[in-house]
Amino acid sequence: MASFNTIAGCVLASALFAMVVGKVSNAVVHPHKLDKPALAVSNDAPTQTAAAPAAIEIPPIGPKLASANVDAGKAIFMKQCFTCHTVDKGGANKVGPNLWDVVDRKKASHAGFSYSSALTAKGGEWTYEDIDHLIFKPSAYARGTKMAFAGLPKEQERADVIAYLRTMADTPKPLP
Template sequence: MDSFELNKVLGAILAGCIVVLCVHLLANSIFAPVQPAKPGFQIAAQQPASSAPAARTEAPAPIATRLASADVNRGKSETKVCMTCHTLNKGGPNKVGPNLWGVVDRPRASHPGFDYSAAMKAKGGKWTFDEIDKFLTHPQGYIPGTKMTFSGIQSSGQRANLIAYLRTLSDNPVPLPQAAAPASSGSAQSPSQKGKAGG
């Protein structure tokens, strides 16, 4: 093979290498791989459950305790919501709901001339302070089927104020219930312990 033929072979090989290089560069420019900001794989770690106990809603104090510090004047102002459906004066007419004069300690479903629901009649009993408090919290929840569509009063203090005022709507108001005495912080001693303590 003379030098001319050798040059052609080498030229062909060189041209092929140049073509392969150009194709490689072109492919990298078109299909450039996305490099991650941090090397390796990121695994999402599961957050541990909170160890804090769930918040509990404290039960309100007994109605007798709340009535002892209730504000009758505030209760009177809160009766505005009642007067949409009720009258409060003695001998007042029934409206959407019955007249509320003398309602405290009155038997349920007993006011003359008002057409009570079957649910209210079936409930029976009297409108004691405690029963009024439960009813005003959520009427439909306490007596399902009652005609009273009022959603209720969530504040235990407001309910106590309102009930304290309703109590005054009577010729002979019912006495306030006695609040239970607070429990003693110290445990009661047994007779044998008392003897030891006294020598």
């Protein structure tokens, strides 16, 4: 049989519980005003260092292109790139987009190819230097890129391949 004490205890406990809940919800519903805004919003353009993960420093490829070997570049392309890319005019997209006339082409713009947002977000055109950075280490150039290629660490090989890509156009772009 429930004693009077038990019942009284229950009533008291419920009352306490109600008080606690009241206090807590009060705290939740009426938060303290912050002295300062928690998020500082700035209108300044983001600086390079803040926006991008530290870019890998490689010397400019431009000066090496004039003396690069187009035939060697073609051989490297056939071995390293052709599994994923065609480079002839009107060539099909494979795992990667067709690369005809890629120098100065708008990045991530080839018709019928579904690019990653990582590459689309880059913006601008494919300069010689940007192609160099991409093929040096795609994952570092565009984190999250679909170009699953380790990269060409050798500068001479990159210069040769870029010199070859340059020739694959109706009117090759001027050398830098």
